[in-house]
Amino acid sequence: MDWQTLNFKLHKEQSNRPGEVICKLAADDHAHAIVVGARGVSVRSRKSHGSVSIHIPVQ
Numbered sequence: 485m486d487w488q489t490l491n492f493k494l495h496k497e498q499s500n501r502p503g504e505v506i507c508k509l510a511a512d513d514h515a516h517a518i519v520v521g522a523r524g525v526s527v528r529s530r531k532s533h534g535s536v537s538i539h540i541p542v543q
Contacts, residue, residue: 493509495509502539503537503540506540507540518540520537521537
């Protein structure tokens with residue numbers, strides 16, 4: 485992949501549901517991929533404290 489032709493957008497939004505906002509923006513822009521990171525916490529911790537990556541569907 486030629487990183488000089490990589491298309492991206494920055495978006496700032498106040499929301500208590502960042503996962504939903506990310507998915508909506510990706511759908512609106514017909515994104516091919518969403519890349520998110522994780523801090524290496526356990527599945528139990530992600531579910532109890534919340535995690536943006538849980539809200540991003542995997543296909």
